Amino acid sequence: FNKIHSAKEVNIFTDIGNHSRLHSAINLAQNAPDFPMDSRLSQFLKESAEKDFKKFASAPALPILIENILQFNKRRENPLFITEKEISIIPGATYGLHIAMQALVQENDEVIIIEPCYETYLPLVEMRKAKPIFISSKDNSPLEWSVLEDSITEKTRVIIVNFPHNPTGKIWNKEDWDTLWELIKDRNIVILSDEVYDVLVFDDHQFYSAYHHPEIKERCVCLFSLEKMFYLFGWKTSYILASEKLTAHLQSVHQYICFTTNLHAQYALAKFLEIFDEKENRIYFQNKRDYFLTLMEDVPFTISEKAKSGYAQTFDFTNINSKISDKDFSLLLIEKAKVATIPYSAFYHDEKNTGKLRISFAKKDETLEEAVANLRKYF
């Protein structure tokens, strides 16, 4: 076996999910929404099942999906300047991260990972036999640019950046991207920009993509998620934006690993993009966040700031117990309060006692109400 040396045998989401099932707990750990998909989508999927896509089976994407991604982008508040040659359809963002790493990184290259971060970044760096360089912020403090600058060496090939951010919900603005550009412009570095929560930005905050930035645009691979956008976890169909030159590299890797993705899902998603109302969706999730935070007022956890984006909120539990590891506390809550959450240490490679939990609010109101009632009873 090829062991990925720092990765856990079973990732935290599976681990907590299994534990949650074992104790019949309510799962607020995974972001996967528990409400039904939009009935119009099931209609499009039925329509798609009747189509014969044989003539497209040898193409990497359905033209209608590429076209509708372009059209959807044009309708957005702050559209990007993109052409069809800059879009790759992929089976999910995780896969996209992998082909980007395959295309960009070689053995002994250095890849900068900014923590806290999504748990998959480290294993995929290790699978390339590249060297992860961590920049960690232990609390909610902003990235220290001088630390990032000092971490860049001749060997740095990729910096992985994730905004809107999982788990903190932070968002970068134009000035942040400008600062990053100053650090990389004279170097051979590509930005791998994970933007899977791009449509889930709340309040008056503005989403600014790496692809909005006129210079970084030429030097980045941006990952998006149609699954997160339409909460269709498991459909595994999404897209990447990158310059034509980078797209050609990505697609040359993709053709030997997967070639194309499920054409029926591509069709249904393309049709749904035509009617998707981004603003309505954003308000729906923003209201969910607010409703959840109101319910949580009686639970003795604290928050440092409201999530500006995404599907989840981070809570601090140290005023209840400051000694226990976050994983043990999360297991305790599963067993005693019947509520599953993600220990915040999952977002670091070597951190155990963060005193925090990430809790997903992308659930039906009844699920949130029941879970919070359980927590209130327990405390």
Ligand code: PMP
């Ligand atoms: N990036 C981030 C920040 C995520 O949170 C996730 C999923 N939770 C992914 C990538 C992976 O997305 P997908 O499920 O489309 O592979």
